[in-house]
Amino acid sequence: MSDLDRLTNLYWALCSVLRAEVPGEVVELGCNAGLTSVMLEMVLEAESPDRTLHLYDSFDGLPAPSHADQYLREGDCKATEADVCAAFERWGLRRPEIHAGWFDTTLPQQLPDRVAFAYLDGDFYESILTSLTHVWPRLSVGGSVLVDDYCDRLASPRAWDGLPGVKKACDAFFADVPVRSRVLVGAGDLAFAEFRKTEA
Numbered sequence: 001m002s003d004l005d006r007l008t009n010l011y012w013a014l015c016s017v018l019r020a021e022v023p024g025e026v027v028e029l030g031c032n033a034g035l036t037s038v039m040l041e042m043v044l045e046a047e048s049p050d051r052t053l054h055l056y057d058s059f060d061g062l063p064a065p066s067h068a069d070q071y072l073r074e075g076d077c078k079a080t081e082a083d084v085c086a087a088f089e090r091w092g093l094r095r096p097e098i099h100a101g102w103f104d105t106t107l108p109q110q111l112p113d114r115v116a117f118a119y120l121d122g123d124f125y126e127s128i129l130t131s132l133t134h135v136w137p138r139l140s141v142g143g144s145v146l147v148d149d150y151c152d153r154l155a156s157p158r159a160w161d162g163l164p165g166v167k168k169a170c171d172a173f174f175a176d177v178p179v180r181s182r183v184l185v186g187a188g189d190l191a192f193a194e195f196r197k198t199e200a
């Protein structure tokens with residue numbers, strides 16, 4: 001889940017927000033066993049240690065897919081909170097704030113009031129739409145949302161197209177929301193898009 005393309009792009013996307021001193025915390029929606037979370041915390045500790053990393057996951061795997069989803073099934077990608085804690089301990093990192101439960105239950109109450117950077121990796125249409133619905137209003141101007149599995153073959157011909165619900169959810173959400181978006185490319189099959197908030 002955490003190849004070099006992904007980690008490199010994640011690093012620069014997060015760094016650019018932190019170095020611009022955009023206010024708010026850092027969140028990952030769909031942390032699984034914490035492999036990318038470890039990277040986010042390493043960057044935070046080096047660049048902006050006053051901020052906290054918040055992680056969200058059902059720890060029960062994926063929900064039921066919608067008509068827009070394919071490839072993965074309900075219950076796939078299951079990890080535990082203990083897996084996340086073990087990964088952070090292995091790397092000698094501060095323990096993050098972990099919010100266990102389905103996004104539609106946790107996000108309305110448990111997101112920080114202000115978010116500077118969000119990494120969305122929920123795989124399915126409804127999971128991404130729910131994530132954007134709750135994160136975007138809390139995102140600071142200048143902040144950004146990085147979405148994994150957003151496949152736009154016109155912009156990035158090698159991108160992996162296994163989870164088409166992700167792009168559909170983003171396109172639906174941003175249809176009438178002002179945003180600066182870009183598709184990121186890598187040497188392999190990276191499918192990443194960044195959505196930056198430019199106005200309140």
Ligand SMILES: C[S@@+](CC[C@H](N)C(=O)[O-])C[C@H]1O[C@@H](n2cnc3c(N)ncnc32)[C@H](O)[C@@H]1O
Nearest residue numbers: 001030031032035036057058061102103121127
């Ligand atoms: C691909 S994994 C995340 C991988 C992780 N970001 C990484 O790169 O190591 C997707 C995760 O999203 C979680 N997830 C998806 N939809 C969810 C929802 N609606 N509520 C809570 N968790 C959800 C799943 O449990 C799963 O662990």
